[in-house]
Amino acid sequence: MSVLGLDIGGANIKAATTDGRTCSVPFPLWKQPERLAAMLAELVAMFVDCDTVAVTMTGELADCFTTKADGVRHIVAAVVQAAGSRRTLFWTTDGRFIAPQVVGQHVLAVAAANWHALATWVGQRAATGSALLIDIGTTTTDIIPLRDGRPVALGQTDRERLTTRELVYTGVRRTPLCAIAKAAPWENSQVGVAAELFATTLDAYLLQGDIAEDAADIETANGRPATIASAHDRIARMVCGDREEVSHEQAVQLARFFTATQQQHIAGAVRTVLARQTASVTTVIVSGSGEFLARRVVASIPELSAGTVISLTDELAPEIATAACAYAVAQLGKRI
Numbered sequence: 261m262s263v264l265g266l267d268i269g270g271a272n273i274k275a276a277t278t279d280g281r282t283c284s285v286p287f288p289l290w291k292q293p294e295r296l297a298a299m300l301a302e303l304v305a306m307f308v309d310c311d312t313v314a315v316t317m318t319g320e321l322a323d324c325f326t327t328k329a330d331g332v333r334h335i336v337a338a339v340v341q342a343a344g345s346r347r348t349l350f351w352t353t354d355g356r357f358i359a360p361q362v363v364g365q366h367v368l369a370v371a372a373a374n375w376h377a378l379a380t381w382v383g384q385r386a387a388t389g390s391a392l393l394i395d396i397g398t399t400t401t402d403i404i405p406l407r408d409g410r411p412v413a414l415g416q417t418d419r420e421r422l423t424t425r426e427l428v429y430t431g432v433r434r435t436p437l438c439a440i441a442k443a444a445p446w447e448n449s450q451v452g453v454a455a456e457l458f459a460t461t462l463d464a465y466l467l468q469g470d471i472a473e474d475a476a477d478i479e480t481a482n483g484r485p486a487t488i489a490s491a492h493d494r495i496a497r498m499v500c501g502d503r504e505e506v507s508h509e510q511a512v513q514l515a516r517f518f519t520a521t522q523q524q525h526i527a528g529a530v531r532t533v534l535a536r537q538t539a540s541v542t543t544v545i546v547s548g549s550g551e552f553l554a555r556r557v558v559a560s561i562p563e564l565s566a567g568t569v570i571s572l573t574d575e576l577a578p579e580i581a582t583a584a585c586a587y588a589v590a591q592l593g594k595r596i
Contacts, residue, residue, distance in 0.1 A: 264310035264346075265590025266300070267374050267583065268335055270322040271399065271434060271479075275303050276587035277310060278594050282579045286479045290322040293334060300342035313343045314593030316351045316374040316585055321418070329367045336363050336370075349596060351377045351589050353416045357596055372418045374585040375402040375427070376411060381588035382545050383409035385570055391543040392564070394530065394557065395584060396550030398433035401526050402426065403533045405541075414536070425529040430522055432471065432550035433462040436481070437498050437518050440525070444499065444517050446510075451499045457481050458497035461522065464515035466491040470552055491515075519553075527557045534563065547572035547584045 262281075267274040270289045276282045283306060287299055304313065320331025339348055340360050349357035352369035353376045363370050379393050379402075387409040395402040403426050405412050415421030422429065430440070437459045443450045460481050465471040466488055477486035484490045495514050496506035506514075534541060544564050546554035551573050558564045573581040580587050 261311045262307070262309055263312045263314055263590045263593040264304065264307045265586040265588070265593065266303070266313060266315045266339065267586040267589065268296075268300075268315065268317040268319045268339075269374075269399070270319045273299065273303065274583040274586040275307070276580060276583045276590050277307055278590045280577065280580055280587075281307065282583045282587070284579075284583055289319045290324045293322070293324045296335065297338035297341040300338055304342050304344075304346070310346065312347045312349065312593055312596075313339065314349045314351065314357065314589045315339050316377045316589045317370070318372045318374055318418075320371045328371045332363060332367045332371050336360050349593055351592065355380060357593065368417060374589070375404060375421075376413075376416075377589040377592060378402070378547070378585045379404040379406060379411035379413070381591050382406075382547070382572070382584075383411065385545060385575075386543040389543070390537055390539040390541045391545065392530070392533070392541045393545045393547070394554040395546075395548040396526070396554045397431050397548045398550075399429070399431040399435065401428040401430055401529070401550070401554075403428065403526075403530055405533055405537055406545075407539075425532045428526055428529045430525060431461065432465055432553055433460060433479075435461045435522070437461065437464065437495070440518050441521050444514055446499065453498055454500055456497070459491070459494035461518070462486060463491035463494045464518045467495065467512050467515040468519065470519075523553060523556055523560065526553070527560050530557060530561060530564070534561075541567060543568045543570060545570045545572065547581050549582045551581060 262277040262279050265276045273287045274284045317335050320328045325331035350370050351373050353373045354369050383406050391406040393404040413426045415424040415426050421427035436457050438455045473487045475485045492511045495511045496502050
């Protein structure tokens, strides 16, 4: 029997089995927390041969919950309801699974533990020496140091990891462009950037061809399709313009500025993490839906680009790398 891994976030739910089947669905948890159990039940029903459900989460931070503890309890209850008679396990930052009945005693260890599950599983690819995992997703970037195959992050909670820069709250789809820069180059000067959710990094990467168009995807800043034409409109709004005032080429130039600034920000965090390592990092593992950006970050840092770079997309498959945390927790669940 296969194990089904679930990575339950605030905006997306990702599922993966130990034999490589995956499914990722957008689910804005903060808008409809009452529908979580039903959505999970639909996902679980797609994998009827799985008798164990291994879970990790970040959705407890959704602002529909008063506290993270409330969020964890809500997600656990939804998983248990959806899983039915299947065995359910929850990963903790202590590096072990616990049963749903005892999650209440380990709430903070269960909250936002997906990075730890991924780092624990990928550690086998760098079983000796010093290594680094860079996982860039739709919303966040994890920069996790590994030593002899085990995660050795200084931070455990998200707040601690933000402090240590092992967590950078930026990703390749959902990050508002106004969170990246307050002004941008414009002709021979600078133009202020509107502090509004007019456009996100998805639009910048659409315009540059890093993310493919998907007319059916309306999880965008304005609810219009994830197409190049709509991305042009959204980015034009960032400088209080429209397609008649901001040409396609000008929109592309703005996109390049925002993504280059985001890359520099992530690279700065990577250098901070590297500076604390007692031994030279010889292996870098890159993964996530933003793996293409992780590769660029690595290439921009000389002490990393000379080492071995392991791509989960190349080793596994694009769909598995995108659901890497779900796949990792499934593989870890297989050992129990």
